[in-house]
Amino acid sequence: MEAQELPCVLIDCIGGKHGVYEDHAEFLKERFCLITMKEYLENKNFLGKKIRAIYMWYHKPVINEELLQSLPNLKIVASSGVGIDHLDLSLLSSYGVKVSNTPFIVSTDTADLGMALMLASSRRLVEGHQMAISPDTEYFPADWLGAEVSGATLGIIGMGTIGYKVAERAKAFEMKILYHNRKQRNKEEERAVGATYCKKIDDLLQQADFVMLVVNLTPQTHKLIGKRELQLMKPTAILINISRGLVVDQDALVEALQNKVIKAAALDVTYPEPLPRDHPLLKLKNVIITPHIGSATVKTRHLMKENMTESIQAGLAGLPIPNEVLL
Numbered sequence: 001m002e003a004q005e006l007p008c009v010l011i012d013c014i015g016g017k018h019g020v021y022e023d024h025a026e027f028l029k030e031r032f033c034l035i036t037m038k039e040y041l042e043n044k045n046f047l048g049k050k051i052r053a054i055y056m057w058y059h060k061p062v063i064n065e066e067l068l069q070s071l072p073n074l075k076i077v078a079s080s081g082v083g084i085d086h087l088d089l090s091l092l093s094s095y096g097v098k099v100s101n102t103p104f105i106v107s108t109d110t111a112d113l114g115m116a117l118m119l120a121s122s123r124r125l126v127e128g129h130q131m132a133i134s135p136d137t138e139y140f141p142a143d144w145l146g147a148e149v150s151g152a153t154l155g156i157i158g159m160g161t162i163g164y165k166v167a168e169r170a171k172a173f174e175m176k177i178l179y180h181n182r183k184q185r186n187k188e189e190e191r192a193v194g195a196t197y198c199k200k201i202d203d204l205l206q207q208a209d210f211v212m213l214v215v216n217l218t219p220q221t222h223k224l225i226g227k228r229e230l231q232l233m234k235p236t237a238i239l240i241n242i243s244r245g246l247v248v249d250q251d252a253l254v255e256a257l258q259n260k261v262i263k264a265a266a267l268d269v270t271y272p273e274p275l276p277r278d279h280p281l282l283k284l285k286n287v288i289i290t291p292h293i294g295s296a297t298v299k300t301r302h303l304m305k306e307n308m309t310e311s312i313q314a315g316l317a318g319l320p321i322p323n324e325v326l327l
């Protein structure tokens with residue numbers, strides 16, 4: 001096929017901190033005519049008419065009504081990752097634009113990261129590393145002890161695909177597993193991992209040594225964990241968030257951590273991301289923060305790119321779209 005016949009796809013940019021990886025862009029260029037936001041903005045009227053899909057890599061480019069109005073031939077937005085809280089599905093649907101994401105691909109890595117954060121936080125890996133590399137060779141103050149993970153109680157809030165994978169891993173650590181879901185309850189899965197369903201989130205919060213947040217961000221889960229919920233948790237408990245920052249009331253969390261209402265937190269997500277450098281969470285020793293890296297492995301990011309490509313190709317060909325997000 002001639003290069004000029006390739007369908008035009010809008011991306012934010014190539015390379016840099018937030019752009020499409022260079023090698024991914026090479027792969028995409030064999031299949032699409034890539035148009036960066038900068039190119040589009042320089043030649044809106046001409047390029048706007050040509051763009052048929054948006055390859056939305058980690059929430060970029062930002063899609064708003066103004067952009068949609070200027071892309072009359074847009075058919076599909078392929079969004080990376082599982083979360084779709086950054087998209088206005090009704091707006092996109094009103095422009096006849098379909099949406100896809102990459103849900104199952106990211107589950108294993110995100111569950112692995114949840115376990116990594118739980119282990120790192122409970123066994124104080126970051127503090128331990130700092131101690132080990134510090135000029136002070138007196139390693140351990142007498143009170144420097146972690147909390148055990150094996151045999152402890154894990155409360156999973158949100159037992160979807162990722163939550164279930166966390167439970168499978170926790171089972172191997174001989175943990176007692178509690179979970180809370182707002183809607184579905186899957187008894188077969190419960191039995192397979194030996195998890196106990198808590199109808200009331202409060203029961204889970206009161207019993208768990210580790211509370212892991214794995215829910216989608218929706219109006220119902222916005223600031224699901226606030227001052228009241230943190231106060232229900234054990235003073236020895238650790239909160240792990242691998243979902244979205246806004247599922248937790250961050251001010252309440254800071255207060256709880258400062259006042260030892262809970263023991264520690266391990267967060268892959270915050271709001272905003274990154275946090276301003278003077279944010280109180282960055283000053284607390286009992287906090288570990290990672291930069292939203294749930295799906296950040298070579299293999300998964302590669303699969304995401306392939307999956308997004310397939311969705312765009314299917315969407316443009318009028319075929320069923322893999323992982324179409326339905327309104």
Ligand SMILES: O=C(O)[C@H](O)CO
Nearest residue numbers: 081082083106294295
């Ligand atoms: O939703 C996801 O898959 C990641 O958190 C990135 O948005």
